[in-house]
Amino acid sequence: MTDDSKLPAIRPSSMPASVSLSPTVSLDLSWLSEDKRAALLEEHARGMLDISRKAQEMHVDIAALTAALDTVSNTTLQAAKDGNSVTASHTQTTSVSRTEIIMGNTDAARVGKLTKSQTGETNWTPIYIIIGIIAVVIIATSLAK
Amino acid sequence: MFRAKIRLNEQADVDVESLLLKKRAEREGLSAHAVESLIENFSLSVVPLIESGRLMKSQGSSFNVTRTIKGPVYDVKLEFATGSNQSVFAKIKNLIWGR
Numbered sequence: 013m014t015d016d017s018k019l020p021a022i023r024p025s026s027m028p029a030s031v032s033l034s035p036t037v038s039l040d041l042s043w044l045s046e047d048k049r050a051a052l053l054e055e056h057a058r059g060m061l062d063i064s065r066k067a068q069e070m071h072v073d074i075a076a077l078t079a080a081l082d083t084v085s086n087t088t089l090q091a092a093k094d095g096n097s098v099t100a101s102h103t104q105t106t107s108v109s110r111t112e113i114i115m116g117n118t119d120a121a122r123v124g125k126l127t128k129s130q131t132g133e134t135n136w137t138p139i140y141i142i143i144g145i146i147a148v149v150i151i152a153t154s155l156a157k
Numbered sequence: 158m159f160r161a162k163i164r165l166n167e168q169a170d171v172d173v174e175s176l177l178l179k180k181r182a183e184r185e186g187l188s189a190h191a192v193e194s195l196i197e198n199f200s201l202s203v204v205p206l207i208e209s210g211r212l213m214k215s216q217g218s219s220f221n222v223t224r225t226i227k228g229p230v231y232d233v234k235l236e237f238a239t240g241s242n243q244s245v246f247a248k249i250k251n252l253i254w255g256r
Contacts, residue, residue, distance in 0.1 A: 080216045087209045091222055094205060102218040 031056050066107070073106035080104060085115060092117045101126055159185045159195075159231040167210030167239040171203055182231065191230045198226045202235060210239035 027049050029042040041049045084102045091098040099116035103126065112126050128135040159182050165174065175196050182192045202224055213220040219240035226233040 080218065083212060083216060084218050087213055087220065091206070091209060091220075094202075096202075096206070096222045096224045099221045100213065100218060102216075104217070 028053065070106075070108050073108055077104055077106060077111060081111075081113065084113065088115050159187050159191075160233070161231075162234045162236070164236045164238070165203065165206070166237070167207055167214050169203070169207055171200055171207065174203065175200055178233070187230060191228065194228055195226065195231050195233065198228070199233065199235075202226055203237075206237045210237060214240045 027046050029049075030038045030040050031053060032038045041052060044052065080102055084100050088098055088100040091100075097116075097118050099114065099118045099121045101112070101114040103112045104110070114121050114124055114126050161178065161181060163174070163178065178199055179192055179196050182195055187195070206222055210220050217240065220238070222235075222237040224235045224237075226235060
């Protein structure tokens with residue numbers, strides 16, 4: 013019979029010996045030293061906090077987009093019911109995606125292509141045309157002299 | 158036949174626009190009854206558009222509506238636009254031709 017009082021005391025560890033990767037999968041960490049386990053668990057916790065924050069941001073963005081699209085569709089429907097020719101568009105960039113929507117009862121809405129002014133982009137083509145015309149006029153004037 | 162083309166946005170004042178249209182219609186020789194009918198139809202069309210336009214503008218959507226207000230002696234084309242950036246050509250056109 014062994015005398016237990018002579019064996020080295022085993023300090024009970026409060027450090028978890030495994031980490032949950034998904035509801036059904038967990039990773040065994042019991043083979044790691046306590047320090048390494050602590051570092052790994054800290055990193056894991058930090059990662060989980062990041063994921064949670066991103067999920068919250070996405071949730072807020074999606075809720076805002078849903079509300080905006082509801083408003084666009086209801087307003088468009090009402091305007092069309094009132095006997096108007098209506099084209100409504102909405103462009104929104106969120107942390108999840110970029111959404112471009114056009115609706116209405118006009119040909120432009122039927123084609124479904126947003127113009128640059130509707131997407132909020134600047135259309136430089138007219139500026140280039142105007143600059144080209146000015147350049148031609150200046151060259152023609154200087155040649156005529 | 159009184160013909161007019163009116164461009165409005167969400168900042169339009171219905172009373173002011175109605176008064177301007179009334180003066181134009183009277184100047185063109187429309188009867189008082191016809192003017193009254195025109196202004197009533199105009200207000201009924203524009204008020205909901207301005208409300209919708211403000212709502213759409215506040216959330217960054219663009220809202221373009223055209224409507225013809227027609228009567229026996231008048232034909233008024235209404236163009237309501239809000240929220241979208243005007244193209245350079247549209248800005249130049251508005252500068253030259255006005256509202």
